[in-house]
Amino acid sequence: MQKKINAEDINNFEQRYRATLINSLGGFKSLVLIGTRNKEGKSNLAIFNSFFHLGANPPLFGIIIRPDSVERHTLSNILETGVFTVNHVNEDFYKQAHQTSARYPADVSEFDAAGLTEENNPGIYAPFVKESSIKITASFRQKIDIEANGTIMIIGKINHISLPENCLSEDGFIDIEKAGTITCSGLDSYHTTKRLSRLTYAKPDKLPQEIN
Amino acid sequence: MQKKINAEDINNFEQRYRATLINSLGGFKSLVLIGTRNKEGKSNLAIFNSFFHLGANPPLFGIIIRPDSVERHTLSNILETGVFTVNHVNEDFYKQAHQTSARYPADVSEFDAAGLTEENNPGIYAPFVKESSIKITASFRQKIDIEANGTIMIIGKINHISLPENCLSEDGFIDIEKAGTITCSGLDSYHTTKRLSRLTYAKPDKLPQEIN
Numbered sequence: 523m524q525k526k527i528n529a530e531d532i533n534n535f536e537q538r539y540r541a542t543l544i545n546s547l548g549g550f551k552s553l554v555l556i557g558t559r560n561k562e563g564k565s566n567l568a569i570f571n572s573f574f575h576l577g578a579n580p581p582l583f584g585i586i587i588r589p590d591s592v593e594r595h596t597l598s599n600i601l602e603t604g605v606f607t608v609n610h611v612n613e614d615f616y617k618q619a620h621q622t623s624a625r626y627p628a629d630v631s632e633f634d635a636a637g638l639t640e641e642n643n644p645g646i647y648a649p650f651v652k653e654s655s656i657k658i659t660a661s662f663r664q665k666i667d668i669e670a671n672g673t674i675m676i677i678g679k680i681n682h683i684s685l686p687e688n689c690l691s692e693d694g695f696i697d698i699e700k701a702g703t704i705t706c707s708g709l710d711s712y713h714t715t716k717r718l719s720r721l722t723y724a725k726p727d728k729l730p731q732e733i734n
Numbered sequence: 735m736q737k738k739i740n741a742e743d744i745n746n747f748e749q750r751y752r753a754t755l756i757n758s759l760g761g762f763k764s765l766v767l768i769g770t771r772n773k774e775g776k777s778n779l780a781i782f783n784s785f786f787h788l789g790a791n792p793p794l795f796g797i798i799i800r801p802d803s804v805e806r807h808t809l810s811n812i813l814e815t816g817v818f819t820v821n822h823v824n825e826d827f828y829k830q831a832h833q834t835s836a837r838y839p840a841d842v843s844e845f846d847a848a849g850l851t852e853e854n855n856p857g858i859y860a861p862f863v864k865e866s867s868i869k870i871t872a873s874f875r876q877k878i879d880i881e882a883n884g885t886i887m888i889i890g891k892i893n894h895i896s897l898p899e900n901c902l903s904e905d906g907f908i909d910i911e912k913a914g915t916i917t918c919s920g921l922d923s924y925h926t927t928k929r930l931s932r933l934t935y936a937k938p939d940k941l942p943q944e945i946n
Contacts, residue, residue, distance in 0.1 A: 525902055527895040532793055535906070542906035544790040547870065547895065549822060549910065550917035550927060551786070552761030574763070574786045576798060577883040578756040581744055584798075586788060610761060616930060617942055624936035635938065658759065663882055670876055670889055671789040677882055683739040683759065690737055694747070694754035698761060698919050705762035705917055705927060707910050710935070710945070713927035715762060718828060718916070720923045724836035726847065730829055733922070 546708030553706045555619055555638075556585070557607040557649040558599035565640055565649045567632040568596045569622050571706050573608065581680040582663065583608075586673050592625050600676060604662045605647050608678070609654035612702040616712045618653075646682070655701040657684045695720070758920030765918045767831055767850075768797070769819040769861040770811030777852055777861045779844040780808045781834050783918050785820065793892040794875065795820075798885050804837050812888060816874045817859050820890070821866035824914040828924045830865075858894070867913040869896045907932070 532540060552573040558566045570593070572586040587593045600606050611619045621636035633640040639652035643659075650657045660678035667674055689701045699715050706712050720733035744752060764785040770778045782805070784798040799805045812818050823831045833848035845852045851864035855871075862869050872890035879886055901913045917925050932945035 523899045524896050525899040527897075529893045532892065532895075537791065539906035540793070541790040543902075543908060544793045544892065545787055546906075546908040546910060547868070547892070548785050548787050548795055548820075549764030549766060549915055550762055551764055554761060572786050573760050574784050574796075574798060575757055575760050576880065576885055577800075578753040579749065580883065581752070581756045582883055583760055584786075586786060586796075588789075608760075613930065617933060620933045620942050621936050624938045626938050630938075656759070664880075666878060666880075668788065668876075668878075668889070670794055671792065673788055675887075677880070680744065680756065680759070681741045683744075684736045685739075687735045687737040690755075694751035694758075695920050695923070696755060696758040698758060699923075699925060703761055704930070707927075708907050708932075711907070711911075711932045712930040713911060714930060715917060715919075715925035715927050718825065718924040718926060720920075721829065721832045723922070724833050726836045726838050726842075730832050 542708060546711070550705045550707050550713065553611045553619070553704060555609040555611060555622065555651050555654065556596050557609060557651060558596050559603060559648055560599050561602050564629065565631045565633055566595045566599055567622050567636070567638065567649070567651065568593055569611070569619050576677065583678055583680065585676050585678070587676060588673055592623060595628060597674060597676070600662050601665070603647055606660050606662070606678065607646070607648045607650045608658040608660055609651040610656040610698065610701065610703040612653065612655055613704055613714055615653045616704055620710070620712070655686055656696070656698065656703060658682070754920060758923070762917045762919050762925065765823045765831070765916060767821040767823060767834065767863050767866065768808050769821060769863060770808050771815060771860050772811050773814050776841065777843045777845055778807045778811055779834050779848070779850065779861070779863065780805055781823070781831050788889065795890055795892065797888050797890070799888060800885055804835060807840060809886065809888070812874050813877070815859055818872050818874070818890065819858070819860045819862045820870040820872055821863040822868040822910065822913065822915040824865065824867055825916055825926055827865045828916055832922070832924070867898055868908070868910065868915060870894070
């Protein structure tokens with residue numbers, strides 16, 4: 523039995539109910555921890571489920587930031603220093619990752635508060651999550667103000683990647699499931715995955731085949 | 735053993751290898767079929783893995799479109815008619831969903847070519863995917879040209895939702911796993927999910943608890 527919800531229903535929902543509904547409507551999402559540091563050197567870590575691919579050449583991605591949320595420290599640090607890290611979330615620390623979304627004061631590092639380990643690489647100002655299997659260094663590329671609702675889109679450029687060697691296939695595909703990366707739905711639901719298959723590049727004259 | 739890849743490596747990779755690598759780097763992704771119709775009434779269906787949540791009030795989301803790809807028909811139809819549908823992808827038709835990414839001529843409907851069923855609702859110009867468990871009607875809200883790489887971001891507003899009644903929780907959470915929605919990684923890898931748990935809203939003074 524299908525339930526139908528229309529625009530007026532959505533408009534009339536209680537605020538928290540609407541946020542929960544709309545956030546869980548768009549499918550499974552990328553789940554990453556973004557590590558930054560302010561000019562004074564204080565580290566910050568925040569969970570994001572809005573990471574999206576923008577292009578491979580140059581290697582670009584976007585994230586969406588709500589300036590009135592805990593994400594505002596991430597935003598100000600990225601704009602101050604121009605550098606940040608993107609760290610995948612694995613099953614064995616997803617509760618700690620979720621905990622970084624609590625509203626801590628600016629002088630508290632979410633690494634300490636949530637129980638994750640700060641890792642630092644020479645020459646890279648932003649901190650990494652030691653527990654994470656796949657880590658990316660990114661530089662700030664562009665800021666786009668989205669007038670429709672006051673959110674901000676940050677475009678980042680991928681500079682360095684660290685990943686488990688046995689998760690990189692010959693064709694460049696990274697087996698993030700094998701690396702332990704998890705996904706999320708809505709604001710608070712976390713999921714492991716199980717591959718159905720990879721499929722061959724789609725062509726008009728034949729149906730896709732399973733690659734593995 | 736971690737493999738390190740730097741910006742120069744990325745720049746020097748063969749084009750297809752780089753696209754495969756960078757597309758699989760950002761975690762699991764939302765996977766939807768976008769249904770549109772041109773002014774002449776010809777339907778179009780295209781698979782997207784760039785759907786992202788923008789806000790709940792008003793209910794907004796974004797998708798990224800590459801104008802030089804098969805996605806160009808989706809773009810022109812959205813701009814022509816202002817309306818489109820967003821349909822979740824389920825396990826039992828993911829190969830057909832993938833097949834919509836083949837480069838068909840403009841006069842071929844991907845519904846027919848890939849073997850999916852067009853469903854039409856009175857008063858809604860764009861076609862739905864009958865096989866899909868969760869379906870959204872959206873209207874065009876804004877177009878943003880992303881100068882960094884020539885891609886286009888379309889902001890859509892959610893107007894109607896159709897979902898299985900038994901997948902809607904009391905708090906507004908939609909159990910998309912129960913609805914059969916799948917996720918993807920990279921350009922061609924499809925995955926079912928298994929919930930770890932939902933977690934309580936994070937507060938600074940206590941660790942998150944499992945909701946179910």
